[in-house]
Amino acid sequence: MVKTTLSLAFAVALIGAAVAPEAAAGTPSGPYAMFKYCPYTHPDVADGGSCVLNTTRSGMFKIGSTTLPIDQPIVLQGGIKWLSDSPLYEAVGAPTLAAPPAQVPGGLLGIMNPAPNWPGPLWTAFWAIVAVANGVTATMEPVDTVQTNFINALYPPTDGTDPTAARLAVRVRLQNPFLGDSCYIGSAQNPIVIKLQTGTTSPPAPNQPISGNPGETYTVWTDEPNFIGYIQNDDATMVDNSFAVPAASGCGNIALGLPILTEVLDTLVSGAVNLKVGLPSAAGKNTAILTGDTSIASSAYVLASEE
Known part of the structure; x- marks a missing residue:
């Protein structure tokens, strides 16, 4: 496999449907096996479209006063x-x-403090769980279709047009025995909307502009005599520090059997999370930085690799 220029990379992606051979139904193989979950037979993707695989390797999310490192x-x-x-x-x-x-x-101690107005049983349950299961996980869940613009990712615009390379609408699920299974920051109706770019942001105060990086883009040839290959982009950094974050809601584990109404439990526990984390958090107080690699292949080439 060899590297070549970005212009040839685009040529590979755009002419793939015209030159790729027919193949029987099966599973993508060889260099294209990484795209096995791509919907390459979907009419809109099959008709000159492409398969995409992006892996974020490092970065961080800062939500209010809490920073979540990306270490997986x-x-x-x-x-x-x-x-x-x-x-x-x-x-x-x-x-x-x-x-x-x-x-x-x-x-738990990092995202909430017991409040003076908590009933005694809630205090007792909180400290009992902290003693044995203080850990809290945060999982990002999409709530809407991801929108992409890989031209913006590779060539960040400088003419004032929308620089968004990927728009994600997500909610963050917080899990711990004390928080229960329905504790979320954001919701399907009121999500966290992150508009990632590889250029330089223009956030509201107090955040200051930060810059991403388009990374290195080249073509990986898989069958050079027939000019078959896929686009590879390495070490790109996408950023956004202009998004707002809604309040947490649905927190408090009713399965603990506490003598507290569900609505009251939600108000007390979600309120404690919001107070400690600083939610809702206005635009200009939150940051997303993601660094990783992207592979883009003609759907026709992926189909042709089936075996």
């Missing part, structure tokens, strides 16, 4: 119709966005 890979995959504005068509047989649970620094 986050995988985003699916299909696109265009390299410019396109929805990310959902993966088949695997999550479109696979974000493993991240450990919240400090656990």
Whole structure:
């Protein structure tokens, strides 16, 4: 496999449907096996579209006063119709966005403090769980279709047009025996909307502008005599520090059998989380930084590799 220029990389992606051979139904193989969950037979993806596999290797999310490091890979995959504005068509047989649970620094004690107005049984339950299971995980869950623009990712615009390379609408699920199974920051109706770019942000105060990085883009040839290959982009950093974060809600484990009404439990526990984390958190107080690699292949080439 050899590297080549970005212009040839685009040529590979755009002419793939015209030159790829026919193949029987099966599973993508060889260099294209990584795209096995791509919806490459979806009409909008099959007709000149591409398969996408993005892996975020490092970075962080700062939500209010809490920073969540990215120390496990986050995988985003699916299909696109265009390299410019396109929805990310959902993966088949695997999550479109696979974000493993991240450990919240400090656990329960890091995101909440018991309030003076808490009933005695709630105080007792809190400290009992802190003693044996203080850890809290935070899991990012998509609530809407991901929107992509890989042209913006590779060539950050400088003319004032929308620089968004990937738009994610998500909620964050907080899990711990004390918090229960329905504790979320954001919701399907009121999500955290992150508009990632590889250029320089223009956030509201108090945040200051930060810059991403388009990384290195080249073509990986898989069958050079026939000019078959896929686009590879390495070490790109996408950023956003202009998004707002809604309040947490649904927190408090009713399975603990506390003599407290569900609505009151939610108000007390969710309120404690919001107070400690600083939620809701206005735009200009939150930050997302994601660094990783992206592979983009013509859906026709993926189909042709089936065996």
